[in-house]
Amino acid sequence: MKKILGLDLGTTSIGWAMVNQAENNEERSSIIKAGVRVNPLTTDEKDAFEKGKAVTTNTDRRLKRSMRRNLQRYKLRRNELISILKELGWIDDSTILAEHGNKSTFETYMLRSKACTEMISLSELSRVLLMINKKRGYKSNRKLNADEDGHLVDGMAVAKMLYDEDKTPGQYCYELVRKGNNALPEFYASDLVAEFRKVWKTQSSYYPEYLTDEFWQQAEGKSKSSLSKLFFAKYKITTADNKGKDKKVKAYEWRSSAIERQLPMDQVAYVLCEIAGNIGSSSGYLGNISDRSKELYFNKQTVGQFLYSNIQKDPHFSTKKKVFYRQDYLDEFEVIWEKQASFHPEMTADLKKEIKDVVIFFQRRLKSQKGLIGYCELESRKVDVVVNGKTVRKIRGCKVAPVSSPLFQEFRMWQKINNVIVTNKATGEQRPLEQEEKERLAEALHVKDRMSSNDILKLLFKKPKELEMNFNAIEGNETLSKLYSKFLEIISMTDGMDYEYSKMRPEELIHTLKVGFDKNHFNSEVLEYDALLSKEEYERQPLFKLWHLLYSYEGDNSQTGNESLVKKIGELCAMPDDLAKMAASISFKQDYASLSHKAMRNILPYMMDGNEYSVACICAGYNHSKQSLTKEQIDNKILKERLDEIPKNSLRNPVVEKILNQMVNVINAVGDRYGKPDEIHIELARELKSSQEERAKATESIASNNKENERIKTILEDRFHLTYVSRNDILKYKLYEELKNNGYKTLYSNQYVPEEKLFSREIDIEHIIPQAVLFNDSLSNKTLEYRDINLEKGKDTAYDYVKNKYGETGLEDYRLRVQKLFESGGISRTKRDNLLRDASNIPEGFVERDLRDTQYIAKKAREILLEYVRVVVSTTGSITDRLREEWGLVNVMKELNMPKFEAAGLVETITSSDGKDIRKIKDWTKRNDHRHHAMDAITIAFTKLAHIQYLNNLNAKSDKSSSIYGIMMKETYLSGSKRLIVPPMPLDQMRRAVREQLGSILVSIKAKNKVMTENYNRIKTKEEVKVTKCLTPRGLLHKEQVYGQRRRYEAYFVKVNAKMDEDQIASVASSEIKATLLLRLSQFNGDPKKAFSGVNSLDKNPIWLDDNHSRKVPEKVKCVRFVNVYSIRKPIDPNLSVEKVMDGKVQRILRARLAEFGNDPKKAFVNLDENPIWFDKEKGIVLRSVTIAERFDLDPIRIKRDNFGREILDREGNPIPSDFVNFRNNHHAAIFEDADGNIQGHIVPFYEAVRRKASGLSIIDKKYNSDKGWKFLFTMKSNEMFVFPNEKTGFDPKKVNLMDPGNYSIISPNLFRLQKMSNKKVCQEYYFRHHLETTLGYDLSLKDITWKCVQSLNILSGIVKVRINHIGEIVSVGEYD
Secondary structure (H helix, E strand, C coil): CEEEEEEEECCCEEEEEEEEECCCCCCCCEEEEEEEEECCCCHHHHHHHHCCCCCCCCHHHHHHHHHHHHHHHHHHHHHHHHHHHHHHCCCCCCCCCCCCCCCCCCHHHHHHHHCCCCCCCHHHHHHHHHHHHHCCCECCCCCCCCCCCCCCCCCHHHHHHHHHHCCCHHHHHHHHHHCCCCCCCCCCHHHHHHHHHHHHHHHHCCCCCCCCHHHHHHHCCCCHHHHHHHHHHHHCCCCCCCCCCCHHHHHHHHHHHCCCCCCCHHHHHHHHHHHHHHHHHHCHHHHHHHHHHHHHHHHCCCHHHHHHHHHHHCCCCCCCCCCCEHHHHHHHHHHHHHHHHCCCCCCCHHHHHHHHHHHHCCCCCCCCCHHHCCEEEEEEEEEEEEECCEEEEEEEEEECCECCCHHHHHHHHHHHHCCCEEEECCCCCEEECCHHHHHHHHHHHCCCCEEEHHHHHHHHCCCHHHEEECCCEEECCHHHHHHHHHHHHHHHHHHCCCCCHHHCCHHHHHHHHHHHHHHCCCCHHHHCCCCCCCHHHHHHCHHHHHHHHHHHCCCCCCCCCCHHHHHHHHHHHCCCHHHHHHHHCCCCCCCECCCCHHHHHHHHHHHHCCCCHHHHHHHCCCCCCCCCCCHHHHHHCCCCCCCCCCCCCCCCCHHHHHHHHHHHHHHHHHHHHHCCCCEEEEEECHHHHCCHHHHHHHHHHHHHHHHHHHHHHHHHHHCCCCCCCCHHHHHHHHHHHHCHHHCCECCCCCCECCHHHCCCCCEEEEECCCCCCCCCCCHHHEEEEEHHHHHHHCCCCHHHHHHHHHHHHHHHHHHHHHHHHHHCCCCCHHHHHHHCCCHHHCCCCCCCCCCCCCCHHHHHHHHHHCCCCCEEEEECHHHHHHHHHHCCCCCHHHHHHHHHHHHCCCEEEEECCCCCEEEEECCCCHHHECCHHHHHHHHHHCCCHHHHHHHHCHHHCCCCCCHHHHHHHHHEEEECCEEEECCCCCHHHHHHHHHHHHHCCCCEECCCCCCEEEEEEEEECCCCEEEEEEEEECCCCCCCCCEEEEEEEEEEEEECCCCCCHHHHHCECCHHHHHHHHHHHHHCCCCHHHHHCHHHCCCCCCCECCCCCCCECCCEEEEEEEEEEEEEEEECCCCCCHHHECCHHHHHHHHHHHHHCCCCHHHHCCCCCCCCEEEECCCCEEECEEEEEECCCCEEEEECECCCCCECECCCCCECEEEEECCCCEEEEEEEECCCCCEEEEEEEHHHHHHHHHCCCCCCCCCCCHHHCCEEEEEEECCCEEECCECCCCECHHHCCCCCHHHHHHHHHHEEEEEEEEECCCCEEEEEEECCECCCCCCHHHECCCEEEECCHHHHHHCEEEEECCCCCEEEECCCC
């Protein structure tokens, strides 16, 4: 008997089953136990993972933490600066360091500007230094800013020349290219914008009908392509053609002439579009920084003078986002210090150094991230080391190489080349590449970033159209491609030639570069690269040095941050600085491979000999993976008794880490309880086996398919009048639509299928390659055919059937039909191949399966499991589905759920398209029940490796000499005409055993109980390493938004009755009604009951407002009151609720904007930079964000302070609350019994739980209201489990032994988890979800079945809290820690 653990591993859940599998006829298979562990991910985590997003769930928190750290560092610098200034006596505690009094808003800006030219006092200078300390300018870092918007421009000398000689960039470039100088400089965006305006102004005098003011408004700021489209859309003007060898000269000639004389309109459009393109590349965040720096230079201003001069011109000028170089601030500091030092002798050089270098402009070096780089899986080992007296297992060995390493690029390229399979479309014959073909392809890929399959086939074969390849494209050596293309660009400039990199052959490219380098006396050795040199020789290659320099360089203290880099590249390549600067612009991807340089150097020679990766590894002395062990190695391997948890942050993705750690915990718990298994069988959910890119595509595909299925469902209901649309009906219609371009004729028999016959029994869904031959149930292996043809076809492939039935002539017609349908887009390439594939061309092992243990997650899971057991069998969803069906387990989940839904009246009987009556639970699928994971795990556990081999090689079963035939005879049986897999036990017995197991499952759901974790900060100083303990909250303290508070009037209506006292009347809006009500009240001595009820109620004794009795006080009167509303700034975007905007004028402007765009916010509130919303156009005030009001209860986290940090008090002398947040992410509810025996709840937000923990108090305040006689009972946290009493069945959890597994089947229907809780104004609400339910909706028809809402807390007196471990056992009853 073999003990096997089956695992169904999903993103948020793990189904598991431990079974005994019989190994001979005397033994009997059985199910020991099955269960489900749910590991809830946050919505963001799950969505990001399944959609293939690279950004982890911690990224946003990391970004916010980085912002807090930057703020903290600024405050430390500020405090240090203030401390120094106080020691110097420049300021004291009474010195005002901020604006104070009337007309002082820009006083510090004025002092900052004045300090450059005039004397200011030392206290005023202190204010200026504190302002400079606040914003210190942009400092470039190549690694961090690789993806920054735009690029830095360093062309001050050129800009000065343009200014002095009154030239445009176009005129200057024309002069250069005429002289044969193609090395053109970069220009500041402002110079290009000035040229654009000059050209427009000059040409508008010739073409006023085209270049209008209105067109200017539309054209300004447009990109090259957008402006070109605009010319054509508005005037049907296309840009002039510019082709030939002298096109560059011609382009700049037009630009130069455009400001002097009239050009043809198509040339004007060309020139304006070219300049617009240049502006776009010189703009962006970094381009604008460069442009501002240029403006300082020409105006001879400091940053402070520039800002203050703009403020003087326009008080609405925004200093926000006006970023300058760090060097500009340093220059300003020098100017201010030198000027003021001439007035204040105490400003010494030593003091300047301390304030400037040690405080204000101190810049710490970036912390090295080398420790986070992973280890090579082939050149690393685990060793035990002692740390702080504890033995810790560490990894030692070689670190992995960067993906941009030329060696890795070459390695990856050969890995793909050796896996290329070429298929003859006509015959289906497949073969790998010959060695000569591989070398030719490698030579081409050596200098290209990628090649498509079409380009590869054209390169290697004379008749490429007859062939196809198993890759759509192959990545080449992207690093060498980037370097060589940049070198070619440099040579193009120096030689005045236009080379097209993509069209050059490898040998032509290298020859051109060598000739160009030699001609210009560059170092041509930098062009040579040999991946097979020894380590020392390899790293001495100039090209490797250049890559390493570009990859690892972080930045320097120059304005652009790369002056030292340019100098080093110039020395290495023997290039002048202007050309070296071009090479310095290359950036590489900051990511890492899975192997080290050492391992790749050892393996690559064998791969270049034509060996696949696994063979090359063996030749180099490696196991190509930790799973590729010999039988002897497997038998001698020392296994772990328990699995170790994966260390935190040791994997690339924290979501994967969570999933695999939950798997480890489940396996350990199952092993402890039921013994260690002999084997583990595992199936990974589709999204776990897919790469990041594939998950993204799959999510998009699922959404598209769901939309398409809904479309088809509507058609079938409306046009075909189907009352119940099944999946099969939708599939049938999809296949019918595929035949549209064949005239709705079937492909085999070419017979027409009329709509009225589509859902009759005459038309079948047909497997192109029968499932008896190929286990493929996908859409690509299905088509429609008449039933008699389907029966006649039998076990033949479609191709063989047509050939045998209709002969060569019919076969040729069939081929043409299939090819025509493919070319028209009716069918996929895979379906076409299946339709044209004969039985002899289905190779052994051919299957389009999703079993791919090569993916990172699957490999890691398998690696972990092989440390625990010797045999790990991976299966797939399609195999599990088939076995579940053959073993009669398909409807078990529906049978288990039917009684409870039937009692609720949610079961209906429908008639299917083939006339059968089917009992169906409304809006329910098996995936609504967590237990479907356990059922799959049982199937997986009983899935033998032989089953997988058989189903993946069905075409080989007829060969009696093959192993597959042997498996068929042993593991299958005939049921009628079908061959089925032998079940592990008799079918009725298996169904009964599975039902019993599933009926007693208690789902284990991970509850997040941690409030704070202990962390240790280590600060290394010259003398010692300081270790401080700190507590870190394990969640959001409050929701992100911070609100302000305002009070405003709110109208409401009140009925005039016995409660209408004097205070209520005071709030009546109408003064006339208020006066009459007060009069009536005074007539009855202020008694509202006598004045407004009984015989004096308004319907019996009206209060008239005039003598004619034509107007009277209404029964409900309008009142007004002050209410607190909470305000927050929101950007203007399509999600904005205009009705919430607080400012009336702004709201009217936004409504007008909406009306202008047909009340479509997706059109009205986008592209605001190009089409701004003006608040005041004359003053240039644009609306980008607005203040909106929200009506809900919030809590303050601060008190209001003025700009000096002093508390602001209200009229009563109390502090005024400020900065309101939502604490509603509740941590727990404490349940008490009060002195009267009633149940009371105290809901505690996470913020309060953290505060108590940080203060050293117990998180649970069990003495809450103890002075009032309250007695603590228990707490309730999200996802904790509670057993409810059931009046209908008489179940009472307090009278049942909840720890007895024999009672689980009666506990299960009454077991609920706490889903959420909330404090309402009227009452508290607690929502519970049945432990088996995966859905989160609140369908009222399912209340108390799948969910409960508790508002009357006395109900909670009858429930019992339980704790469930990883494997679904109740291990504790009542309150636990």
